Amino acid sequence: MPSGLAAAVFQRARARSVSAVRLPPQSEESATERKMHGHVGKTAAARVNGAGAGEGRSAARVNGTGAGEGRSAGTLSTVEPMHPTRQCLWTATSDGHPTLVDGAWLSRIGCAEGELSELVQAADRDRVRSARSPEPPAPYTVDYRLRGNDGATIAVSESGAPRFAADGTLEGWFGACVATDAESRGAPAGGPILPPHYPLLVWHTDVDGQFDFFNDTWLEFTGRTLEEELGRGWMEGIHPDDRERCVAACEQAVAAHEPFEVEFRFRRRDGQYRWVVDWGLPFDDDEGRHAGYTGSIQDVTAQFRATAVREGQNRFLEQVAMGRPLVEAITTLTDAVERYGEGSFASVLILDEDGRTLRNLAAPSLPPEYVAAIDGFEAGPCAGSCGTAVYERRLVIVEDIATDPLWENFRDTALAHGLRACWSCPITFGGDRVLGSFAIYYTEPRRPSSREVELIESMARIAGIAIQRSREEAALRVSEEQLRQAQKMEAVGRLAAGIAHDFNNVLVVVQGHAELMLDGLDPEADERLDLNQIIRASKRAAKLTQQLLAFGRKQILQLRVLDLNEVIRGVEAMLAGTIREDIELVISLDSELGRVRADPGQIEQVLLNLTVNASDAMPDGGKLEIATRNIEVGHGAALGMDGLVRQGPGALMTVSDSGCGMDRETAQHAFDPFFTTKGPGKGTGLGLSMVYGVVKQSGGDVAVDSAPGAGTTVTIFLPHTSATSEESTGIEALPPAPDGSETILLVEDDESVRQLTVRGLESYGYTVLEARHGREGLAICRRHPGPIDLMITDIVMPEMGGFEVADQAAAIRPEMRVLYVTGYTDLIAGERSDRVAGDALLQKPFTPSQLVTRVRKLIEA
Structure with a gap:
């Protein structure tokens, strides 16, 4: 035995050599089981600090659960034999520290009790010391002589072998000492060799392998x-x-007359199967012939369970660190708990976003019907073990579901599935936030041990860390996706608005020249038909640019305080006329709906676009519902495709259909301009883009919820307003104005637009001073000798914009009025929005007649 065993010897049978025995793998066995079954070339690791067969007896253990429990590491407890024996089986730690000692063995073989190393005859000591320390660790056999009480020499044969852990590290030693020539030997070869009340389960076979x-x-x-x-x-x-x-495995070792070590489950008298390790060692008779086997079994269930939990927790932490799905990681925990408590069923429930509803996260072994039956129940004071644990934030132990009042509402369901006991611990994070519950079920009434209570509380704690981390990572992913979506929509919006702005300048020229030509033709001229076609086409193009501007949130809105319910009622008849007879239109309005600030005309267009889309999604008929309701948006509540709605009260308007729906990928692109699921010629792909822009420009948010075969719901949020007046920041069409004679300064960087505008104004009798940019316009203000009644300036120009031009011109000619012209409102915000209120703003594209009407109105104001 290793040198540390010189102070004590252990009772076991003789072994000539030791070789490892490995059980063939089983497909369904766990990694823990495979680990405990051993490895080729190594003796399987048998933990010696767990409950053994002699649990509750005077089993000599170090740091175990028998009589040795509570002693410091290395403290030994002797086993008093019932009758003499010449053999001593022993086990030791990797450094030679004994774990079980038969302190009377030396006296039984005729030696004085004391240090074994001191009793070895001097001539044998170096050889024994060398044999006990093989490098690398390997089986050994050494014969030596002991000094007896009366001076007699007692021959001893000692065999030992290393035990390795799964990772290859030395875990301990085991072996046997046998007095081959002791006066006190009284047990014949093949007879009983161990005390009948030895703390391990001891067995013996004859030469034929029959257990006797x-x-x-x-x-x-x-x-x-x-x-x-x-x-x-x-x-x-x-x-x-x-x-x-x-x-x-045993037969393989026996055939070669080699020692073996095997782990398996063994039935205890109460019917429970316990994990045990079985050591077997061959022994010879006095003439050196094989005489049979002797060995013992030790209960290692506690060690097995502890190993299963520890390995499960380690795998769980690895999965969390690697970002594996939460369900996969939590299932690793439940598996470990079920291995710890044989016959148990572990379950993890998590709280829904409402903070009341419990949903199943992982319950791999519970009956699926039971899991489905309790999924979605609310936590409460009498809501079973789990619901009560979450509600009262405490560990809830129900030893018998059949009689406990906490299970009154769930008792029949649990008993129907054979469940009788349930212990549940709330899963918390940060000490005050409850995330769910960790529960263990049993099919028989059962009270947990203190170790089992510690287990469920420990599992609940680490589950809470994973659940909270998963939620934080999910929230971060949502935020990142919202940011990416917002950046994309902003970039596309700027592009769309820029295109629309430039296109508007082109449309101004096309429409203007067509109108001027039309005014100069004879009423019966054939060219009038062609010119009218040009004007109609340019107006259709203008509508497209308005949709692009709406998406880019750069159109000019007529914002007013309004009641969404009134807008919906006002267009209900029109909407009903746009859908087929096989589609049912349902209007559900909240009579207490708060007022919002938006452009009523644009909201009508939003409803029309959504109605048309919904109708197209229901080719075989269906139901279209438009509904409103008030909502109080909490801090950080997510609604939109690209961000967070601002905190506070608002109005929700939903347009839902029972149509074909969209998959997630399609829904993510629903608001992209020119994206359409309709066939060629059936849509421009700008309808939802316009909806997005109008809602965003009105300070709201919009989201789409859809799934294949489940229809689509578009939700629009608009914040409430406390204003009551019907203010407008936009314009309305005015009747034609008579000719004028005033002087007008035109500041426009686009040459085509400038030339057309000059021509149109001059055709109505106005004198026009042209400026190609802002600085030139200011120079004209300074040097023109006569009055300038009105300045018309484009808002967006290089170097100096229209607002800056107007500010500097006001210092030169304070009496001069200003008409702003623009294709979008990118720079109209704050105080500037007041400067373009009423008639002071004209949106491109416009015709010469629209321009002179507005000019006349401003001059006469």
Whole structure:
């Protein structure tokens, strides 16, 4: 034995050499089980600090659960034998520290009790010391002589072998010492060699391999008689799933007369299967011939369970660190708990966003019907173990579901699925936030041990860390996606608005020249038809640019305080006329709906676009519902495709259909300009883009919720307003004005637009001063000798914009009025929005007649 064992010896059988025995793998066995079954070239690791067969007896253990529990590491407890024996089986830690000692062995073989190393005859000591320390660790056998009480020499043969952990590190030693020439030997070869109440389950075979001895501890453990166990009757206690593999492994070792170490599940007298490790060592008779095997079984269930939990927690932490799905990681925890408590079912429920509803996250072994039945129940004071634990934020132990009042509302469901006990611990994070519950079920009434309470509380704690981390990561992903979406929509919006702005300048020229030509033609001229077609086409193009501007949030809105319900009622008849008769239109309005600030005309257009889209999504008919309601948006509440709605009260308007719906990928692009799911010629792809822009420009948000076959719902949020007046920041069409004679300064950087505008104004009798940019316009203001009644300036120009031109011109000619012209309102905000209120703003594209009407109105104001 290793040098540390010189202070004590252990009772076991003689072994000549040791070789590892590995059980064949089983497809369904866990990593923990495979680890405990051993590895080729190494003796399987058997933990010695767990409950053994002699649990509750004077089993000598270090840091175990037997009589040695509570002693410091290295403290030994001796085992008093019932009768003499010449053999001593021993085990030790990797550094030679003994774990079980038979302190009377030396006296039984005729030696004085004391240090074994001091009793070894001097001539043998170096050889023994060298044999006990092989490098690398390997099986060894050494013969030496002990000094007896009366000066006699006692021959001893010692064999030992290393035990390795799964990772290859040395875990301990085991072996045997036998007095081969002791005066006190009284047990014949092949006879009983160990005390009947030895703390391990001890067995013995004859030369033919028939089991002919089991000690009392064995019989007490199994609850069977000696007659039932003899021969091979004891094998009935091996778990059916382990029996074939166990027997094969033992037979392999026996055929070679080699030691073996095997782990399997063994039935205890109460019917429970316990994990055990079985050591077997061959022994010889006095003439050196093989005489049989002797060995023992130790209960290592506690170690197995602890290992299963520890490995499960380690795998769980690895999965969390690697970003594996939450369900996968939590299932690893539930699996570990179920391995710890055989016959148990672990379950994890998480709280829904409402903070009341519990949803199933992981319950791999519970009956699926039971899991489905309790999924979605509310936490409360009498809501079973889990609902109560969450509601009261405490550990709830229900030993018998059949009688506990907490299960009154769920008792029949639980009992119908064979569940009788349930212990549940709230899953918390940060000490005050409850995330869900961790529960363990049993099919029999059961009270948890203190260790089981510690287990469920520990599992709940680390589950809380993973759940909270998962939620934070999910929220971060949503925020990142919202930011990416917002950046994309902003970039596309700027592009669309820029295109629309330039296109508006082109349309001004096309429409203006067509109108001027039309005014100069004879009423019966054939060219009038062509010119009218040009004007109609340019107006259609102007509508497209308005939709692009709406998406880019750069159109000019006539913002007013309005009631969405009134807008919906006002267009209800029109909407009903745009859908087919096989589509049912349902209007559900909140009579207490708060007022919002928006452009009523644009809201009508929004409703029309959504109605048309919904109708197209229901080719075989269906239901279209338009509804409104008030909502109080909490801090950070997500609604839109690209951000967070601002906190506070608002109005929700939803347009829902029962149509074909969209998948997630399609829905993510629903608001992109020119994106359409309709066939060629059936849509421009700007309808939802216009909806997006109008809502955003009105200070609201919009979202789409859809799934294939489940229809589509578009939700629009607009913040409430406390204003009551019907202010307008836009314009309305005015009647034609008579000719004028005033002087007008035109500041326009686009040459085509400038030339057309000059021509149109001059045709109505106005004198026009042209300026190609802002600085030139200011120079004209300074040097023109006569009055300038009105300045017309484009808002967006290079170097100097229209607002800056107007500000500097006002210092030169304070009496001069200003008409702003623009294709979009990118720079109209804050105080500037007041400067373009009423008639002071004209939106491109416009015709010469529209321009002179507005000019006349401003001059006469």
